[in-house]
Amino acid sequence: MESFLIKGGVPLRGTVEISGSKNAALPIMAAALLTDEPCVIRRVPDLSDTRFMVQILQSLGAEVTFENGTVTVHAKKVRGYADYELVRKMRGSICIAGPLLARLRKARISLPGGCIIGARPINLHLKGFEALGAKIKIEGGYVDATAKKLSGSSLFLGGRAGPTVLGTANVMMAATLAAGVTVIESAACEPEVVDLADFLTAMGAKISGAGSPTITITGVKKLHGAEHEVIPDRIEAATFLIAAAATNGEVVLRGARADHLRAVIDKLDEAGVSVTRRGKNLVARRGGKLKPVDITTLPYAGFPTDVQAQMMALLALVPGISIITERIFESRFMHVSELARLGADIEIEGPSAIVKGGRPLSGAPVMASDLRASAALVIAGLAAKGATQVNRIYHLDRGYERMDEKLRKLGARIERVEEK
Ligand code: EPZ
Numbered sequence: 001m002e003s004f005l006i007k008g009g010v011p012l013r014g015t016v017e018i019s020g021s022k023n024a025a026l027p028i029m030a031a032a033l034l035t036d037e038p039c040v041i042r043r044v045p046d047l048s049d050t051r052f053m054v055q056i057l058q059s060l061g062a063e064v065t066f067e068n069g070t071v072t073v074h075a076k077k078v079r080g081y082a083d084y085e086l087v088r089k090m091r092g093s094i095c096i097a098g099p100l101l102a103r104l105r106k107a108r109i110s111l112p113g114g115c116i117i118g119a120r121p122i123n124l125h126l127k128g129f130e131a132l133g134a135k136i137k138i139e140g141g142y143v144d145a146t147a148k149k150l151s152g153s154s155l156f157l158g159g160r161a162g163p164t165v166l167g168t169a170n171v172m173m174a175a176t177l178a179a180g181v182t183v184i185e186s187a188a189c190e191p192e193v194v195d196l197a198d199f200l201t202a203m204g205a206k207i208s209g210a211g212s213p214t215i216t217i218t219g220v221k222k223l224h225g226a227e228h229e230v231i232p233d234r235i236e237a238a239t240f241l242i243a244a245a246a247t248n249g250e251v252v253l254r255g256a257r258a259d260h261l262r263a264v265i266d267k268l269d270e271a272g273v274s275v276t277r278r279g280k281n282l283v284a285r286r287g288g289k290l291k292p293v294d295i296t297t298l299p300y301a302g303f304p305t306d307v308q309a310q311m312m313a314l315l316a317l318v319p320g321i322s323i324i325t326e327r328i329f330e331s332r333f334m335h336v337s338e339l340a341r342l343g344a345d346i347e348i349e350g351p352s353a354i355v356k357g358g359r360p361l362s363g364a365p366v367m368a369s370d371l372r373a374s375a376a377l378v379i380a381g382l383a384a385k386g387a388t389q390v391n392r393i394y395h396l397d398r399g400y401e402r403m404d405e406k407l408r409k410l411g412a413r414i415e416r417v418e419e420k
Contacts, residue, residue, distance in 0.1 A: 001391065001392055001393075001394065001418075001419045002393050002394065002416055002417065002418060002419060003389050003390055003391045003392070003393055003416075003417055003418075003419040004378060004381070004388075004389070004390040004393050004396075004404060004414055004415070004416060004417075005387065005388075005389050005414070005415050005416075005417050006363070006378065006381035006382060006387065006388045006389075006390065006412070006413065006414045007363075007386070007387050007413035007414075008247075008361075008363055008381055008382050008383055008384040008385060008386065008387075008388060008413075009247075009383075009384075009385055010247065010249075010382070010411050010412055010413055011247045011248045011249035011250075011411070012243055012244050012247045012249035012250075012251050012382070012407070012410040012411055012412060013249050013250055013251065013410060013411050014251065014252070014409060014410045014411065015251070015252040015253075015254055015281070016240050016251060016252070016253055016254065016406050016409070016410060017254050017255055017406070018232045018233060018236055018237045018240070018253055018254065018255040018256045019043070019045040019232070019233050019236060019401040020042075020043035020044055020045050020069065020229075020230035020231070020232065020233060021045075021191075021192060021195070021230055021231050021232060021233040021234065021235075021236075022045055022047055022049055022050065022233060022235075022398075022399050023092075023165070023190075023192045023233075023235070024191070024192040024195040024196065024230045024231050024233075025041065025044045025045065025050055025053075025071075025230045026049065026050065026053055026092040026093075026095060027092075027095040027166065027169040027170075027173070027192070027196045028041055028195065028196055028199045028228060028230060029041060029044070029050070029053045029054075029057065029071055029073060030053070030057075030093075030095045030096045030098075030099050030173070031099055031173055031196060031199055031200055031203070032057070032062070032073035032075060032099075033057065033060065033062065033073075033075045033078055033096060033099035033100060033103055034099045034102055034103055034173060034176060034177065034200075034203065034223045035075065035203055035222070035223040035224055035225055036075060036076050036077075037074075037224050037225030038072060038073070038074040038225045039072065039073045039074075039203070039225050039226055039227070039228075040070060040071075040072050040225075040226075040227040040228070041070065041071045041072075041073070041199075041227075041228050041229075041230065042069060042070045042227070042228065042229040042230065043069055043229045043230045043232075044066065044069055044070065044071045044230055045069070045233065045401040046066075046069065046401055046402075047397065047398060047399060047400070047401055048394070048397050048398045049090060049092060049398045049399060050066070050071070051066065052086065052089065052090045052093070053090070053092070053093065054066050054071065055086055056082055056083070056086050056087060056090075056093050056096060057073055057075070057096075059082060059083040059086055060075070060078045060079050060080075060081075060082055060096070060100070061075070061077050061078045061079045062074060062075035062076075062078060063075075063076070075103075078100065078103060078104065080100050080104040080106040080107050080108055081108045082096055082100075082108070082109045082110070084110040084141070084142070087109050087110045087112065088110045088111075088112065088141075090112075091112045091115060091120055092166065093109070093112065094109070094112045094122055094125060094166055094170065095166050095169050095170055095173070096109065097109050097125065097129070097143070097145060097170055097174075098125075098129070098169065098170035098171060098172070098173035098174040099173050099174070101129060101132075101134055101145050101147060101150070101174050102150060102173060102174045102175075102176060102177040102178070103177070105146065105147045105148065105149075105150070106144075106145065106146045106147070107143075107144075107145045108142055108143070108144050108145075109142065109143055110141055110142055110143075111138065111141050111142065111143055115370065116331070116334055116369050116370045116373075117329045117330075117331060117332040117334070117370055118329040118330045118331055118332065119330065122143070122167070123159070124157055124158075124159045124164045124167040125164070125166070125167045125170045125171070126143065126145070127155070127157070128155060128157055128167060128170065128171030128174070128184070129145050129147075129170075129171070129174060131153040131155040131171075132147065132150045132151065132152070132153055132171070132174055132175060132178050132182065133147045133148070133149055133150050133151050133153075133178075134146065134147040134150070134174075135147065149179065150174060150175075150177065150178035150179065150219070151178055151179050151180050152175060152178050152179060152180030152181040152182040152217070152218075152219055153178075153180075153182055153183075154182070154183040154185070155171070155182075155183070155184060155185065156185045156186050157171060157184050157185065157186050157187060158185070158186030161299075161327065161328050161329070162186070162298070162299040162328070163186050163187060163188035163189070163213070163299050164188060165188040165190050165192065165193060167188070168184060168187045168188040168193050168215070169188075169192075169193060169196050171184055172184065172187075172193070172196065172197065172200070172207065172210075172215060172217055173196075173200065175217040175219060176200055176203075176205040176206075176207070176217055176219065176220065176223060177219055177220065177221075177222075177223065178217075178219040179219050180218075180219055181216060181217070181218050181219070182216070182217045182218075182219070183214060183215070183216050183217075184214070184215045184216075184217075185213065185214055186213055187209070187210075187212070187213055187214060187215040188299065188300065189211055189212060189213060189299065189300045189301065190299075190300040191211075191231055191234060191257075191260045191300070192231070193210055193211070193215075194210045194211040195228075195230060195231045196210075197210030197211075197215070198210075198228065199226060199228040200223070202226035202227070202228055203223040203224060203225070203226045204220055204222070204223045204224050204226075205217065205220060205223060206218040206219075206220060231257065231260070232255045232256050232257055232260075234256070234257065234260040234261055234264075234304075235304065235306045235307060235372070235399070236399075236400060236401075237253055237256035237257075237260075237261060237282070238261060238264045238304070238306075238307040238310065239307070239310050239375050239379070239400070240253055240284070240406075241253065241261075241264065241265075241268060241273070241275055241282070241284040242268070242273075242307070242310045242311060242313070242314050242379060243310075243378075243379050243382060243407070244273075244284040244285060245268065245271075245273040245284060245285070245286055245290070245314055246313060246314045246317060246379050246380070246382060246383040247382050247383055247412075248285075248286050249285065249410070249411075250283065250284070250285035251283070251284050251285070251410060252278065252281050252282070252283050253281060253282040253283075253284070254280075254281050255280075256281075256282045258275075258277060258282055261275075261282075262301060263298075263301055263302055263303045263304065264303065264304065264307055267293060267295060267303060267311070268284070269287075270291070270293050271290055271291055271292075271293045271314070271315070271318065272286065272287050272288055272289060272290045272291045273285070273286060273287060273290070274286070274287035290314075290317070290318040291318065291320065292315060292318050292319070292320030292321055292322040292355075292357055293315065293322055294322060294323045294324075294325075295308065295311055295322070295323075295324045295325070296324075296325040296327055297324075297325070297326050297327050297328050298327060298328070299328070305326065305327075305328035305329060305332060306372050307372070308324060308326055308332060308372070309332070309335045309372045309373045309375065309376035310372065310375050310376050310379055311324065312324055312335065312336070312339065312346070312353060312355060312376060313335075313339060313344075313376040313377070313379040313380040313383070314379065315355045315357050316339055316342075316344035316345075316346065316355055316357050316359075316361065316380065317357060317358070317360075317361065317383055318357040318358065319357055319358030320357055320358065321354060321355065321356055321357070322354075322355040322357055323352055323353070323354055323355070324352065324353045324355060325351050325352040325353075326351055326352075326353075327351065332370075332372075333348055333353055334369035334370060334373050335369070335372075335373035335376045335377060336348055336353055338366040338367055338368075338369070338373070338377055339366075339376065339377070339380055341364045341365075341366050342361040342362065342363065342364055342366065342377075342380050342381070342384050342388065343359055343360065343361045343362050343384070344357075344359070344361060344380070345357075345359055360384075360385060361380055361383055361384035361385070362384055362385050362386050363381060363384045363385065363386030363387040363388040364384075364388060364389075365388070365389040365391065366380075366381070366388060366389070366390055366391070367390075367391050367392055368390055368391065368392045368393060368395040368396060369392075369395065370395055371395055371396065371398050371399040371400075372399075373395070374390060374392075374393065374395045374396035375396060375400065375403075377390045378390055378396065378403065378407075378414075382407070382412055382414075389417075389419075391419050392419075393416070404416050
């Protein structure tokens, strides 16, 4: 297994190119199953998750190519049965269910396992499919959804933690080919949902309200092929903004969209990090002494849960008490114990982490546990004195394209090594 070996203490300086969004690309790649015509999807980040989705689409019978950030999908014929082992390994693969149900009136996928950050149930996805007329059977670790006919319906899709991003994506995709009008209340408002809606519209779907809590889909008979460029990855952008602040550097982000980062930029501003626009780019640097802040993760446009761990790494460096409350997932503090190995002083109180910041961090071997926790450990390692080895970096490669290369170009002393 590979690790990152980081020698901290170097302020990051220079320009970084933000890749396409993983969380937009995955459902958009799945949406190509809705038509028997070829689709071209550009600016797809080259990650293990997107490569996995290519394999899943191929296992369903689609012809798929992935070169230089462009994915072509031609699902002339598709099977409704996805490879158990493949689907089980990646939560994001659940978003093939909606397109398969719409295209074939049946979908058989393995129940996506939970992961380290929480149980990750799919009850809301299934509630949405049933509202459209599907029969759901759960047996032997599989979900079988079948429907003689899909009919539009009005449904409330909010769950215990608010909207569901991939649940909204799945029901919206299924509804594009259902007879009649579907209204999704308490729909997720994330930019990735809007990007999917844009792609579906380019395919001939009739969708309004994407980006708002109420999305209306009027079913059509057939969808055609389309071309689309994926939006930039707002979570990768937030990660680099925070890394610039943590290392007291100055980093120019090329290709990021400030309008997708308002809550993050607002919170960084409150903490004393200056994020300004320079033409089409964003520039991050410390605006003076950093201040402790309180953060609560919320559905979009609130502070994103996918940036919680990275902010914790920054706030561990800031003298004073910062309180971070995680409201989306039930156990997304796996990074706390690893940050403590670098010297951070953080206590967990139920859904909140109390960060007593200001103690200088010193390098140590740490273990990545999930995608964003790994990013937090890299940020802390970049700021810590001495050497930090972040092990099991495969977690990070799931969602960050060539992060070590991008950081090296910003002056970081980081290299990818085989774990001893
Ligand atoms: C998407 O996951 C993202 N993944 C996650 O990013 C992100 O953290 C999450 O949205 C929240 O923003 C992709 O887009 C591939 P949810 P998703 O359904 O859609 C509960 C990353 O780091 N829930 O919005 O699976 C659920 O347990 C990843 O890039 C139900 O109760 O998340 C959670 O508490 C991690 N029933 C909350 O809703 C359901 O049927 C939000 O989950 C579905 C979800």
